[in-house]
Amino acid sequence: MQFKNLPYWHSNTELLSIPLTYIPKKIDVAIVGGGYTGLATALHLLRAGKSVVLFDAMKLGDGASGKNGGMVGPSLHKLGLEGLTRAYGKQKAINILQEGLNAIKYFQDFIKLEKIECDFKMTGRFRGITNQVALDSVLRDSERLSILKGFKFEELKNSDIQSEIGSNLYHGGIVYHQDGGLHPQKLVASLTEKIISLGATIHQNTLVGDIIKTPAGFQVQTNKGSLIAGDVVIASNGYTKKFSNKKLPYFYKRLIPLTSAMIATEKLPRETIDRLFPKKRMHGGNHRLVQYYRASPDNKRVLFGARGPDTRDRSLQNGKILKKHLCKIFPELKNVNIDYSWCGKVAYTFDHTPHLGKQDGLYYAIGYCGSGVTRSIYMARQLSRRILGKGNHYTAFDDLPFRKKFFYSGTPWFMPTIIKWHSFLDRIDGN
Numbered sequence: 001m002q003f004k005n006l007p008y009w010h011s012n013t014e015l016l017s018i019p020l021t022y023i024p025k026k027i028d029v030a031i032v033g034g035g036y037t038g039l040a041t042a043l044h045l046l047r048a049g050k051s052v053v054l055f056d057a058m059k060l061g062d063g064a065s066g067k068n069g070g071m072v073g074p075s076l077h078k079l080g081l082e083g084l085t086r087a088y089g090k091q092k093a094i095n096i097l098q099e100g101l102n103a104i105k106y107f108q109d110f111i112k113l114e115k116i117e118c119d120f121k122m123t124g125r126f127r128g129i130t131n132q133v134a135l136d137s138v139l140r141d142s143e144r145l146s147i148l149k150g151f152k153f154e155e156l157k158n159s160d161i162q163s164e165i166g167s168n169l170y171h172g173g174i175v176y177h178q179d180g181g182l183h184p185q186k187l188v189a190s191l192t193e194k195i196i197s198l199g200a201t202i203h204q205n206t207l208v209g210d211i212i213k214t215p216a217g218f219q220v221q222t223n224k225g226s227l228i229a230g231d232v233v234i235a236s237n238g239y240t241k242k243f244s245n246k247k248l249p250y251f252y253k254r255l256i257p258l259t260s261a262m263i264a265t266e267k268l269p270r271e272t273i274d275r276l277f278p279k280k281r282m283h284g285g286n287h288r289l290v291q292y293y294r295a296s297p298d299n300k301r302v303l304f305g306a307r308g309p310d311t312r313d314r315s316l317q318n319g320k321i322l323k324k325h326l327c328k329i330f331p332e333l334k335n336v337n338i339d340y341s342w343c344g345k346v347a348y349t350f351d352h353t354p355h356l357g358k359q360d361g362l363y364y365a366i367g368y369c370g371s372g373v374t375r376s377i378y379m380a381r382q383l384s385r386r387i388l389g390k391g392n393h394y395t396a397f398d399d400l401p402f403r404k405k406f407f408y409s410g411t412p413w414f415m416p417t418i419i420k421w422h423s424f425l426d427r428i429d430g431n
């Protein structure tokens with residue numbers, strides 16, 4: 001397979017060139033990480049008159065924010081209403097789930113208000129289900145969720161499926177109407193442009209190491225120099241351990257970095273895209289190993305993503321495996337070339353919940369569990385309100401303990417076994 005080891009999104013979107021500057025001696029807020037969390041937090045803080053320096057160990061867009069599937073939605077908690085009720089009681093469970101709908105509402109307003117051009121459309125999401133038992137369970141869960149304000153779903157019987165997808169794989173399905181899609185790198189580009197115009201200093205390819213509390217503020221040390229910051233925001237998500245060099249142990253011991261991988265096909269005829277995706281929605285299935293797919297925003301390619309087979313970033317192997325999964329859904333793509341294959345890091349948490357707060361004086365918003373496009377933009381607003389001490393900064397996640405496990409120090413050695421076990425169960429289920 002001859003494909004480029006490059007995110008498809010980077011092939012058609014350039015980031016604004018970032019002015020080269022010195023690291024200032026003193027700043028109001030230093031931000032570690034230039035994905036959506038860091039960029040959107042910077043935007044709010046700059047608007048409120050704070051001076052901001054944003055550091056990223058890579059080029060902006062090389063983290064998950066510039067590489068993802070571009071799917072937005074309420075990202076309802078994995079445990080569902082029943083599981084969350086068992087863990088926290090009914091009212092708290094509802095609050096946690098409702099937060100997802102608050103986030104997508106805020107996200108839509110944000111994109112509109114900021115006039116961000118990122119091919120954003122509320123398309124809805126079709127989730128194909130391969131057997132009746134799974135369909136009954138998904139429908140039961142969705143009916144329970146009708147208690148949430150703004151939650152809308154629609155059941156699709158086998159006979160209706162062809163109106164949603166050109167595939168015979170699914171027995172039935174469900175459409176979620178509060179979901180949509182966008183071009184992730186265009187969102188990075190737009191946020192970057194905005195914060196530069198507001199006077200942010202951005203240092204790419206700059207690794208933050210020690211962050212030391214001093215009487216004058218936090219001394220933030222990087223491989224290119226250090227500064228004193230009044231406040232520091234940790235927005236490093238799935239890359240926290242990778243770049244930590246044993247710094248920030250509080251965070252990396254609580255985050256499970258996983259690889260998410262994607263491929264993009266060669267350009268396909270418009271009739272093929274229209275047949276495979278008649279409604280141009282976002283798509284997923286009921287596999288234990290997460291799969292997600294869609295047409296590219298220009299309706300020329302199929303984009304397909306899944307959990308990487310292990311925790312390494314191996315685009316060549318991933319590309320081959322992902323193509324096989326894709327062809328199970330759309331056998332007619334067997335002879336189609338894959339043009340791009342790439343992967344990035346997401347961060348899971350032990351309670352499947354994102355976390356936002358302040359630890360040892362450092363602010364953080366982190367752990368989006370693979371669904372971070374909507375959540376990061378929302379959490380960035382709540383976090384910046386908290387830093388500024390203005391506005392309602394409550395989230396339903398605030399009082400959830402951010403747990404670690406005694407056997408875990410930031411490297412998910414157990415994941416390859418879990419991934420193999422899940423793909424075995426998927427095969428048994430015929431998925």
Ligand SMILES: Cc1cc2nc3c(=O)[nH]c(=O)nc-3n(C[C@H](O)[C@H](O)[C@H](O)COP(=O)(O)OP(=O)(O)OC[C@H]3O[C@@H](n4cnc5c(N)ncnc54)[C@H](O)[C@@H]3O)c2cc1C
Pocket residue numbers: 032033034035036037038055056057058061062063064065066067068069070071072206207208209235236237238239240243244259260261262292305342343344345346347365366368369370371372373374375376
């Ligand atoms: C292939 C893929 C597909 C995905 N699909 C979807 C999807 O369709 N929908 C969805 O909602 N979510 C999706 N996600 C998840 C989503 O992209 C992330 O949750 C979200 O982008 C997280 O944003 P962030 O700003 O918190 O982190 P990131 O965008 O990952 O940014 C973190 C940054 O921190 C930097 N950093 C870390 N440590 C340091 C340090 N010590 N010094 C300096 N810099 C540092 C890193 O270089 C990195 O750029 C996907 C992720 C991947 C990888």
